[in-house]
Amino acid sequence: xxxxxxxxxxxxxxxxxSFAIGGIGIFYIQQISKDSRNIIKDNYESLEYMQAVIExxxxxxxxxxxxxxxxxxxxxxxxxxxxxxxxxxxxxxxKAFDKFKINRNDSIALIEIKQAAHTxxxxxxxxxxAKNGIAQDTARRASLYLILxxxxxxxxxxxxxxxxxxxxxxxxxxxxxxxxSIANRKYEERLTFDRKDEFEELAEAFNLMAEKLDEYEHSNxxxxxxxKKRIEIxxxxxxxxxxxxxxxxxxxxxxxQALNLLNLKSEMLLGRYAxxxxxxxxxxxxxxxxxTTQSQVIKIIVDGxxxxxxxxAIPIHYTATAENEFVSIGQVLLLKNVTSYKELDLxxxxxxxxxxxxxxxxxxxxxxxxxxLQDNRVGALNSEQQDxxxxxxxxxxxxxxxxxxxxxxxxxxxxNIKLTLGKVLPFEIVNFAVEAVKFQSERKRVPILxxxxxxxxxxxxxxxxxxxxxxxxxxxxIRYSPENEKVIVKVFTKNxxxxxxxxxxxxxxxxxxxxxxxDKFYQVPGTSSGTGLGLAISKEFIEAQxxxxxxxxxxxxxxxFYFQLxx
Ligand code: ADP
Numbered sequence: 001x002x003x004x005x006x007x008x009x010x011x012x013x014x015x016x017x018s019f020a021i022g023g024i025g026i027f028y029i030q031q032i033s034k035d036s037r038n039i040i041k042d043n044y045e046s047l048e049y050m051q052a053v054i055e056x057x058x059x060x061x062x063x064x065x066x067x068x069x070x071x072x073x074x075x076x077x078x079x080x081x082x083x084x085x086x087x088x089x090x091x092x093x094x095k096a097f098d099k100f101k102i103n104r105n106d107s108i109a110l111i112e113i114k115q116a117a118h119t120x121x122x123x124x125x126x127x128x129x130a131k132n133g134i135a136q137d138t139a140r141r142a143s144l145y146l147i148l149x150x151x152x153x154x155x156x157x158x159x160x161x162x163x164x165x166x167x168x169x170x171x172x173x174x175x176x177x178x179x180x181s182i183a184n185r186k187y188e189e190r191l192t193f194d195r196k197d198e199f200e201e202l203a204e205a206f207n208l209m210a211e212k213l214d215e216y217e218h219s220n221x222x223x224x225x226x227x228k229k230r231i232e233i234x235x236x237x238x239x240x241x242x243x244x245x246x247x248x249x250x251x252x253x254x255x256x257q258a259l260n261l262l263n264l265k266s267e268m269l270l271g272r273y274a275x276x277x278x279x280x281x282x283x284x285x286x287x288x289x290x291x292t293t294q295s296q297v298i299k300i301i302v303d304g305x306x307x308x309x310x311x312x313a314i315p316i317h318y319t320a321t322a323e324n325e326f327v328s329i330g331q332v333l334l335l336k337n338v339t340s341y342k343e344l345d346l347x348x349x350x351x352x353x354x355x356x357x358x359x360x361x362x363x364x365x366x367x368x369x370x371x372x373l374q375d376n377r378v379g380a381l382n383s384e385q386q387d388x389x390x391x392x393x394x395x396x397x398x399x400x401x402x403x404x405x406x407x408x409x410x411x412x413x414x415x416n417i418k419l420t421l422g423k424v425l426p427f428e429i430v431n432f433a434v435e436a437v438k439f440q441s442e443r444k445r446v447p448i449l450x451x452x453x454x455x456x457x458x459x460x461x462x463x464x465x466x467x468x469x470x471x472x473x474x475x476x477x478i479r480y481s482p483e484n485e486k487v488i489v490k491v492f493t494k495n496x497x498x499x500x501x502x503x504x505x506x507x508x509x510x511x512x513x514x515x516x517x518x519d520k521f522y523q524v525p526g527t528s529s530g531t532g533l534g535l536a537i538s539k540e541f542i543e544a545q546x547x548x549x550x551x552x553x554x555x556x557x558x559x560x561f562y563f564q565l566x567x
Contacts, residue, residue, distance in 0.1 A: 003168075003197045010160070017153050021146060028142030035135040042082035043124035043131070049073040049080070050117040050124075053093070057113050064104065070097060070113075077120065083127045092116045171199040178206055187214035240337060241309070243287065246330040249274045261300065261335070287311060287333050297338065308342040309335040345413070353410035356403045363403060366396045405533045408468075409520070412540040419465065419544060423458040426491045426498055432463075433470035434489065437478060446478045446487055453492040457567045461545055466565070469538040469549075473502040473561045476534065480527070480559070481506035497547075497564045505558040514551055538563070 056066040096112035181189035191203040241258035278285040317326040490501040518539040523532040553559035
């Protein structure tokens, strides 16, 4: 039976009981009221009539007008005969009254009147007592019935009060607990109500929902596991070693290539705190060094052969749904095998080194021959021949400069820069460099001014390489200055470092080229007189000594190239 029907039945039952109690009460109240009405009408009135007859009979002899009152009351009594024996007594009263009317001095008749009236009063009095007893019985019976019904109703109401809240609330409590379990992803939760009402339907619906969620969860989990497997396989298939770290530096994944390279088994690496593993693994320690985003080339010996890997540390950020902030969730360490490129690069460097080296001797011979050619002792040249010899001399000097720069570049590229460090006074470097470019500056009429701070400390530097850099900067400054414009060399200390600045007032450089000027072979478009190697080699020479190079320039106004070295 449904709860709705049960509640409806309960309400109907309460109505019926209320009607029953009300009906019984009204019935008995009417009964009692009818009894008392009957007493008044049937007996009490007779008592009054007889009282009046007795009073009138006392005065009947002396006051004849009382006959009239007696006559009226006896007639009323004759109309109100209700009790057994009352009729005979009333007839006797009538007879005695009739006799008395004929003879008004008949005292016997008067006595008979009084006796009959008394008897009638007694009969009615007794009837009143009897009827009162009946009324009291009725009232007792009514009370009994009402008490019985009320007790019965109270018992039912008490049982109802005890059971009904639980009947409604218990399933709701169970349902609430079930919903909470589902919210906590316990989809195996089921509800059973051992009853046939709406709650059973609710339990069935709940169980169906839980079952579907369970199915969905399992199908999703299987999907996620499959996708995870797929990604693991893809990472494993990659030919480059990959290691994934979470935000707490624990290893989340590492492919077979990475495990082979690190010479570790997966259980020794996965899920472990990377710096802990790195304590006993030099390669992992190197991989974890140097911040997060830098890329660097690492040399690793694999199977007895030198291999070069370009290490990239890629930070992983995550943005939660409907949020704007990035959250760091770790990093991926990627090692790209660049051995083949490195080998090609090395072959190229060796090739350039060999060629440049081999060219040096013939160029020196050529320079010697040109010098001899220009010597009058060998034979006089006519003016045309002298011009040709001069051009030859200039071009061989240029060729010599290019081969020298290429040779320096090979030194730089192979990482074989040999520094001869020692204490050097800055003005020595400046004097040497200015002297070296004196001829060019005079020829182009670009004077070189020097502003050297007093009492400069000596610096820890390679005299030859540093002079080479300053000469290169001065040569460029002269080359890109107009005639009769000066070039200033400044040397000063700042923040404990010694700065060398070469300032010219020449063509200047557009800002878009500035960050590429120190790259190998880079030349500002439209200026193709050199190799584009001078500044790149300068940078390497200065950085090898722990210094820094830089440039400030404005198109049309000139440039300032500088480098800094520590004391
Ligand atoms: P290059 O041998 O070609 O001069 P560098 O590496 O010395 O090679 O210079 C690279 C480029 O920088 C040059 O091609 C030139 O365009 C520019 N450059 C260098 N110095 C100056 C300067 N003082 N003024 C203007 N441009 C310059």
